[in-house]
Amino acid sequence: MSGVPWYKTFFGTDYLRIYSPFLPPERTEREVAGIIKLLNLPPDSSILDLCCGPGRHALPLVQQGYSVTGLDQNENFLQQAQAAAEAKGIEARWVQSDMRTIPFQNEFDAIINIFTSFGYLEDEDEDLRVLQQVQQALKPNGRFLLETVYQPRVLRNHSPHGIIRYNDGLIVLEERHLDLRGSRNEIAITMLFPDGRRTEHRQSIRIYTLTELARMLAEAGMQLQGYYGDLDGSPLTLDSRLVVLGQKR
Secondary structure: OOOOOHHHHOOOHHHHHHHHHHOOHHHHHHHHHHHHHHHOOOOOOEEEEEOOOOOOOHHHHHHOOOEEEEEEOOHHHHHHHHHHHHHHOOOOEEEEOOOOOOOOOOOEEEEEEOOOOOOOOOOHHHHHHHHHHHHHHEEEEEEEEEEEOOHHHHHHOOOOEEEEEOOOOOEEEEEEEEEOOOOEEEEEEEEEOOOOOEEEEEEEEEOOOHHHHHHHHHHOOEEEEEEEOOOOOOOOOOOOOEEEEEEEO
């Protein structure tokens, strides 16, 4: 295995091929409506979409009247986002950077991090660095909205293998291992293409409890304002995702 971290190589065409079918426009619409409701900010507010990918949430937020900056490490995703913005005749600012380096201070009314983009890094200290960067980039009393996997749900629903068959003939195999000591979900992904090609990827995601995230937010200078089971504001349960709303002190 090369020494390049998995999150530097996984996010590209293959990532979109695996996940896009599960992200229809109506789901994005629902999520954006939830984000707006939970943040409760007037239009014209400035929002940073941290790990924005190809702009799935950033672009609709611009269309709703917000001033949006998208940050991602993947240049290709940012080019796709910019092309989509131009096609829609809207404007956003795109920044290529690792999430541990957010090159702004006291700049944003809100920062969002959606669809499990947290917990990728090597250890908890690195994740804390991200939260410290978020705190610095927020205006005083600015809000941070994080949407990710919830540890109890991952543990309760753990299955060592998964097979997903796609309409176009792609088959994706997942071999999953829970590292209980490190609270990490390790996944080996094999993509079997209809033409016989085969590609392998891996993921390693630190899965957090609400208790841990609340402590880390406090360490980074933010206060836990609310927690939910989804972006629609529904209650947190053992089988839900985890949505956390923090505020800069």
